Amino acid sequence: MSPRPAGLQIYCVGGAVRDELLGLPVKDRDWVVVGGTPQVLIDQGYRPVGKDFPVFLHPDTHEEYALARTERKTGAGYKGFVFHYAPDVTLEEDLHRRDLTVNAIARTAEGVLIDPLNGLTDLRNRVLRHAGPAFVEDPVRILRVARFAARFSDFTIAPETLALMRSMVEAGEVDALVPERVWQELARGLMEAKPSRLFETLRACGALARLMPELDRLWGVPQRADYHPEVDTGVHVMMVIDVAAQAGGSLPVRFAALTHDLGKGETPADILPRHIGHEARSVALVQAVCARMRVPAEARDLARIVAREHGLIHRVSELRAATLLTLLERMDALRRPGRLDEVLAACEADARGRLGLSERPYPQADYLRHAWRAAAAVDAGAVAAAATAEGLAGEAIRQRVQTARCAAIAHATGR
Numbered sequence: 001m002s003p004r005p006a007g008l009q010i011y012c013v014g015g016a017v018r019d020e021l022l023g024l025p026v027k028d029r030d031w032v033v034v035g036g037t038p039q040v041l042i043d044q045g046y047r048p049v050g051k052d053f054p055v056f057l058h059p060d061t062h063e064e065y066a067l068a069r070t071e072r073k074t075g076a077g078y079k080g081f082v083f084h085y086a087p088d089v090t091l092e093e094d095l096h097r098r099d100l101t102v103n104a105i106a107r108t109a110e111g112v113l114i115d116p117l118n119g120l121t122d123l124r125n126r127v128l129r130h131a132g133p134a135f136v137e138d139p140v141r142i143l144r145v146a147r148f149a150a151r152f153s154d155f156t157i158a159p160e161t162l163a164l165m166r167s168m169v170e171a172g173e174v175d176a177l178v179p180e181r182v183w184q185e186l187a188r189g190l191m192e193a194k195p196s197r198l199f200e201t202l203r204a205c206g207a208l209a210r211l212m213p214e215l216d217r218l219w220g221v222p223q224r225a226d227y228h229p230e231v232d233t234g235v236h237v238m239m240v241i242d243v244a245a246q247a248g249g250s251l252p253v254r255f256a257a258l259t260h261d262l263g264k265g266e267t268p269a270d271i272l273p274r275h276i277g278h279e280a281r282s283v284a285l286v287q288a289v290c291a292r293m294r295v296p297a298e299a300r301d302l303a304r305i306v307a308r309e310h311g312l313i314h315r316v317s318e319l320r321a322a323t324l325l326t327l328l329e330r331m332d333a334l335r336r337p338g339r340l341d342e343v344l345a346a347c348e349a350d351a352r353g354r355l356g357l358s359e360r361p362y363p364q365a366d367y368l369r370h371a372w373r374a375a376a377a378v379d380a381g382a383v384a385a386a387a388t389a390e391g392l393a394g395e396a397i398r399q400r401v402q403t404a405r406c407a408a409i410a411h412a413t414g415r
Contacts, residue, residue, distance in 0.1 A: 143185035150192035196238035240353030282307035374412035
């Protein structure tokens with residue numbers, strides 16, 4: 001790289017500064033360039049990658065460098081913006097357009113902090129506070145605040161920020177969010193330390209009812225206290241996703257945990273607190289949610305299986321060998337053993353996500369794995385060859401393999 005031109009100033013900004021101050025590991029660093037132009041950075045060897053505004057990759061570190069900019073809202077939603085970048089845009093102007101005060105702290109190369117919005121005070125007090133009135137212009141910020149609440153579980157949201165988020169929802173701003181962006185933020189939030197806070201925050205500002213009404217309607221729906229001491233279905237689901245997170249569950253597992261009981265929101269009032277047939281209702285709602293939010297196939301398929309099968313898996317030790325085999329086949333577990341582990345992880349989170357029961361054992365997992373190992377150990381090729389030698393074909397061969405697997409499961413489980 002050639003020497004830095006006079007007047008060009010570079011600052012580390014955003015999450016990297018915040019996380020360093022919190023003593024957390026920093027994965028990526030973002031930089032703001034003041035006093036520059038696109039051509040100046042290109043002449044320095046930076047590679048342009050931004051679409052809406054100039055962002056450049058450093059020629060050596062490949063970290064992102066953005067020209068200081070301001071923005072002006074010109075339409076509904078999160079795409080209706082005009083960006084202004086020029087050498088005369090100051091660092092303070094750039095920081096004022098950011099979402100939260102804790103993300104609006106900059107650091108010079110010498111380590112000097114620049115904090116025009118008192119983000120350091122909010123970091124010390126563990127508060128998530130909007131950076132300024134421009135917060136209302138971008139509905140994605142509602143999702144980001146909810147995600148930060150899930151990541152920093154000891155932070156509170158400033159009351160005025162929550163009120164602002166609520167006013168944005170009432171103005172219809174979240175209705176302009178495209179499904180892919182909603183899923184992106186929800187998926188990232190599900191992978192945080194305490195994902196329940198994401199959904200509780202969205203519910204508190206009214207956004208959950210707009211973005212995922214199937215989930216929002218679960219609060220206030222009662223369940224039998226002998227099975228669910230927490231009673232409220234919405235509370236239960238939040239406990240389940242936190243248990244899944246504590247166990248290190250994958251995104252598909254956490255999404256399945258989130259959606260496994262959606263059908264309880266449509267249980268007829270005259271049979272409450274029982275939820276007969278809620279599994280089938282849950283499957284239909286999972287399908288609808290996944291289609292609307294364009295959820296990736298891996299997460300969609302696991303959620304559908306867990307919604308359909310979790311009740312049966314909870315009482316798996318009562319099942320006969322033939323039913324166990326049918327269950328394994330419906331999950332495609334004989335061909336995809338990794339899926340069985342993920343289904344069981346979600347079901348265990350469901351069983352433990354209940355008031356006072358977070359540490360209880362889940363022997364159903366070992367029982368079903370034992371049955372799976374017995375079925376998987378059957379040499380289907382050898383059984384099919386023997387059946388063929390006897391003159392059998394087609395469905396008769398498949399039945400012979402089924403019989404052998406059932407026998408193996410019965411021998412292993414005593415059923």
